[in-house]
Amino acid sequence: MAQAATNALRLPAEVLYAHELEALKETDKAPRPAGWQLSPRAVLTFITGGTAGGVTITPKYIGHSRLVEIAIATLLTDRALLLIGEPGTAKSWLSENLTAAIHGSSSKVIQGTAGTTEEQIRYSWNYAMLLANGPSEQALIKSPIYRAMEEGGIARFEEISRCASEVQDALISILSEKTISVPELGQELSASKGFSIIATANTRDRGVNEMSSALKRRFNSIVLPAPADLETELDIVRRRVRELSNSYEIGAALPADDTIRKVVTIFRELRLGTTLDSKEKVKAPSGVISTAEAISLLTGSMALAASFGSGEVEEGDLAAGLQGAIVKDEEKDRLVWKDYLENVMKKRGSEWRPLYNACREMNG
């Protein structure tokens, strides 16, 4: 279990929203499935927001509540869940909050990389003990999935598509038989009720491996879209920026609403390849322009303003952040950004003028 160290850089969801979970537990009268600490409907409330016994439940995932419903229903049928989406569409965020709500623990995580091995998915050995005493329970190092099966909890598998295909396929038999056999000990672990896996996968990025269809078949897949409209995205960004600045104790004032709107507008237009009124086409940069980037850009600008500036987010701080977020592939992106500045932003009138000037200076 994760210990809530007070000086942790980032708190897990079950600690961050502990009071909300408590309130939901108290008011939740509906029947709870085996191994769940809340009823499905209370989980839905936890993710999409509402109230429970006078406590306001903040929405964690905004915009597509039907998708959350499908995700919960999937976990109810003890199927594994695969969240697919472009970088920055809140896949990990959703998976963390779901596990926190259902089991009160989001810490059983495998973080997938190109170097992930099959042992990290099943189990490995403490070799010193293995050599000294031979195979034994004590020498067994259990993977997060192993532990989730024992407890009847949910294991998270982040960035599954970054693992080598052979390693991914280690999941196939675990998911269909719901057992892990340990031949060295001559025993077999059967999953307790409530066990499931939530995996997240990237579709549009470098260094991802296609998943085999045998594995895909064992998941219920949900594609998480980018926020549907400007207001939803604004809402998401505003909330997350406030939460993050509280937990990181950034000294700067929250950016003005107008500033957030500008950043989100720029991001949406670059992502969609057209201006918001769909009157003009815009070239899209090579990288992914996600909501998560907008959030980190704004908190980054706040940090800049707090440490080196006036304590309020100014155009210069924003311009530096925008430059970094948009221009990734030097030459091409610089042109795309310049195009956008000259053809779209410049024509937006006096309100946008200071930001335009700062960006142009930065882009050179």
Next chain:
Amino acid sequence: MASTVQCMPGDERLISGGEGHVHLFGVRHLSPAGAYHLRTLLDQVKPSVVLVEGPSDATEWISQLSAKGVVPPVALMAYTESLPVRTLLYPFASYSPEYEAFRWAAANGADAAFIDLPSDISVTLYEYRKQALLERQESEQADEVLQAAREEAFESKRQYYTRQHQLYEQIAQLAGEQNYESYWERHFEHDGKMEGYRHEITELSWQMRRLLEDDERKADPIESAVNEVRESYMRLEISRRLAAGIPPEKIVVVTGAHHVSGLDGSLAPMTEQELAKLPRTPTKRTLMPYSYYKLSSQSGYGAGNPAPAYFELMWDCLQDGALDNLPSLYLSHIAQRLREQGTYRSTASVIEGVRLAQTLASLRGSNQPILEDLRDAAVVTLGYGERSVVAEAMVRTEIGTSIGFLPEGISQTPIQDDLNRQLKRLKLTKYKSAVATDLELDLRENRRVKTKELAYQDLERSILLHRLELLGVSFASRRTLRSDAPAWSEHWVLQWTPEAEIQLIESTLKGETIEWAAAYAIRERLAGCADVAEAAKLVRLSCDCGLTACMEEARAALQRLSVDGQQFTALAQAAFELSALVHYGSLRRTDTEVLVPLLQQLFFRAALLLVDAAGCSDDAATQMLSAIHQLHTVSQDQHERIDDEVWQRQLWELASRDDRNARLSGYAFAIMLERHAVTEEACEQEVSRRLSPGIPADLGAGWFEGLSLRNRYALLSRPSLWRQLDSYIQSLEPEQFRRSLVFLRRSFGAFEPREKAAVAELLGDLWGASASMEAEALQEPLTDDEQTAIAALDDFDFGDF
């Protein structure tokens, strides 16, 4: 949270028979559960009369609708006898409660009748409503006060309908559903009890009506009034039955739930005097097949529903008493379609899909997944998260390609009968499907078959399809796939749609059979025809449609018109049409010899007009070019029949004249060159005359452009010509050169790459360059200087041209 609309105690509507009351059964049109529960009620009550909302003058069609062999979806159509044709459509699917009522009545010997306004009245009332809408658009000239009042009225109407829509969506929201359609399906289609269904639908509609009625009267008075008239007429029909001595408890009335509160006996029926005052436009009624696609594309209450094939599936399940099978049926249908397309999905995935859909439903406190749950489950388990993977399979499962069928002997308009007969005779029945199908025809005699009828089957088919095309029936459309397709082959695409059937029924006003209607259509067009080309087209059309008498009439009209014809292009086009007919007429087994004198006449007149007509602007020249080409084609195809000498003389005259359009003169010269009517010497002479230094650039280069429009090999095989062109261009002043560039670029722009290479080779030879050098020069990328020079041309002033 799932909760039905609250119902106040003591406020219940009186809907069940009871003492002295008829049984009112409110339905949503196209609702499987409604049909199912209606049958339960009918079985309980065993009425002797079943009254259904629908045009009362179409009652005699009810027995036909429920006759053996009729396959829904079918529609009852009423149409006005006079032009413009206005139509009313009443579609029925197998799961329409109304249709179930007909079937029950037929099986149990009860009388079934329609009780809504007769179609001749409602078509008129609908017309009033439409006119009120039009008035607003037409009133732009009207004075401002009136205009403002109308705008206001329109605005309040819009607000009213927005509010109505919002109310329905609010109900869905309160019930925790995504939209009203989902609310409806979850709470009404899957609710198992007849009494509950009947009570709730009546209550819902009544409360909705009470909430909106006053607003409707203010915002859309016409709609509100029409509704009032309809209901009081329905009351009249009911009271007529009661007056005839039928006990009220033996009467079941099936109407849209909205009308139930208007029929409950508390209001007086319309009097016979009032009925006599209502305006009428005479109508006729007929039956027609309908399609699920059409049902699904007309959304909105009563007119259709978005997933007819899915609802039929539900209806089948309901009848078997196995609604639980619906999710697995739907998902396995989708998996099957996916497999047909080559995307393999396992049965295990289907099972997971059913489980997911059921869990989604249980999250809303229900145990029956609705379409929305099933769709989401299909996307997640069968599409691996991508909607696009399953989208087509979904559409096929939810909408499908079914069309209805009416067997022989079911009353239809004569022209519908005629088409069915013709389709059967020509073995085209299988093409009457909602899926577009290709049909290749070979018009030649098929010598391998025994009967004469079969030998010319394809020709007969072609005639029928041409006639349908002429009548504007969109059943068949002709495609030209290749320009070099032989004249005896035709390619058609056949697709049946309800629209095509409606168009067909509308043509019944032109004639009782397709042949008569087509002849009428030709005569109609002939009567208003004042153009030679149009008349010639009609001659050809009548030939294509196998209408010999019409062809003769069109020929006479053409002759009349051609006497005064002064337009070269129109005459040339007419001659071209006739020539094609004379050429291929035997293929269509029509005697086209009668057309020859007319063709000769047209050709002669056109030829004589050539030189005069050629004195035209460059814009008009483009049309002239194709006309000259057409006429020349005629002269080649029909050289035995027409006076080719006159044509040659005229061409020669045009080629040598300097005061005509230079492009046309060049073109005429090219034709002469092609026909070897010019000696090498004469050619050189003419070229050097045309391209001599003193000639203005637009004339010289324009002439060359006309020359290059025809056979380019004739040019490429004459090096002397290129030498002359070369020296001409070299002789031009810079300003002149710039002007001539436009024409030269235009003429060479149409050359194919290998022809351009050949030109380069010719010029290379002239300049003494070797083949390899000139190939190298062509392949080299442009230098910066050259690019700047070309870019400078972008600013070229075209004002003079």
